[in-house]
Amino acid sequence: MSDFPIGVVPRCFALVPAAGVGSRSGADRPKQYVPLAGQAMIAHTLTALAAVPRIEATLVVLSPEDDQFEQAAPGFTGPRSWVARCGGDTRAETVANGLQVLREHGVAPHDWVLVHDAARCLLQPGWVDRLIDACQDDEVGGLLALPVADTLKDATAATAATAATAATAATAATAATAATAATAATAATAATAATTTTGLPRVASTVDRRGKWAAQTPQMFRLGLLAPALAAGLEGVTDEASAVEAMGHQPLLVEASMENFKVTWPADFALAERLLRSR
Ligand SMILES: Nc1ccn([C@@H]2O[C@H](COP(=O)(O)OP(=O)(O)OP(=O)(O)O)[C@@H](O)[C@H]2O)c(=O)n1
Numbered sequence: 001m002s003d004f005p006i007g008v009v010p011r012c013f014a015l016v017p018a019a020g021v022g023s024r025s026g027a028d029r030p031k032q033y034v035p036l037a038g039q040a041m042i043a044h045t046l047t048a049l050a051a052v053p054r055i056e057a058t059l060v061v062l063s064p065e066d067d068q069f070e071q072a073a074p075g076f077t078g079p080r081s082w083v084a085r086c087g088g089d090t091r092a093e094t095v096a097n098g099l100q101v102l103r104e105h106g107v108a109p110h111d112w113v114l115v116h117d118a119a120r121c122l123l124q125p126g127w128v129d130r131l132i133d134a135c136q137d138d139e140v141g142g143l144l145a146l147p148v149a150d151t152l153k154d155a156t157a158a159t160a161a162t163a164a165t166a167a168t169a170a171t172a173a174t175a176a177t178a179a180t181a182a183t184a185a186t187a188a189t190a191a192t193a194a195t196t197t198t199g200l201p202r203v204a205s206t207v208d209r210r211g212k213w214a215a216q217t218p219q220m221f222r223l224g225l226l227a228p229a230l231a232a233g234l235e236g237v238t239d240e241a242s243a244v245e246a247m248g249h250q251p252l253l254v255e256a257s258m259e260n261f262k263v264t265w266p267a268d269f270a271l272a273e274r275l276l277r278s279r
């Protein structure tokens with residue numbers, strides 16, 4: 001961060017990746033365009049960002065094929081509202097492409113970029129202010145996040161172990177005599193049935209939740225730090241912080257609210273609608 005000029009006050013810009021299709025949402029359109037409490041989801045998100053005076057401008061990054069945004073967010077106009085249709089195949093690609101557009105708008109390496117999911121439509125301006133207050137004098141930057149409250153289970157190894165058990169039983173069945181084959185085959189069927197008839201995963205282990213936080217957005221980093229971090233490798237990067245961490249930095253965790261959840265699953269729409277209507 002020593003590359004950033006001393007004495008120059010950095011500005012804050014928001015970048016909203018909105019090029020996803022919402023495959024997990026079960027909606028009949030990209031989830032950011034689903035109406036909630038009288039407006040498209042993304043309109044709520046953008047209204048919250050517009051209410052943060054320290055954000056100089058907001059860039060929305062859409063899919064190149066998007067033909068719904070202007071109708072969904074008619075209020076997103078004026079000199080502080082920028083739109084680019086250069087979204088990528090992944091969220092990380094969309095953000096990286098958006099950073100290039102910010103550069104073309106004159107955003108400097110020392111300026112802050114707050115990346116915020118279009119799908120976190122419950123955002124409140126006060127939480128954004130808290131993030132800016134916490135990060136603006138920091139070397140690295142940070143993100144809104146929430147300490148994990150639930151006990152965490154890992155299912156991954158259990159799924160693999162169950163499959164291995166089934167495979168071993170099937171091999172035994174092939175080699176066995178007719179009499180024992182029946183027993184082994186029954187065991188193999190039972191082992192397979194345990195995973196396939198219910199379709200439910202099994203617990204492999206309980207993860208120690210101490211010190212674990214669930215990452216939210218906005219995630220706030222300098223353009224000159226975030227752009228090279230994302231350019232260094234987008235494989236498996238699901239948020240900006242992990243790209244910055246891979247460069248050896250430790251972003252700040254700024255506690256936010258459970259209400260700042262990401263609308264992801266079908267049931268999330270009703271919850272978001274209820275919360276929006278209650279405000
Ligand atoms: N190629 C992509 C994928 C996602 N996003 C955006 O990243 C945010 C968070 O991603 P997520 O909730 O995963 O949205 P989708 O990718 O649309 O959903 P899904 O993973 O269920 O398909 C959303 O605002 C989404 O529009 C994006 O801009 N470009």
Ligand SMILES: C[C@](O)(CO)[C@H](O)COP(=O)(O)O
Nearest residue numbers: 091117215216217238239262
């Ligand atoms: C950035 C993010 O919202 C932080 O929780 C999340 O990683 C996005 O993940 P997704 O897989 O694109 O939903």
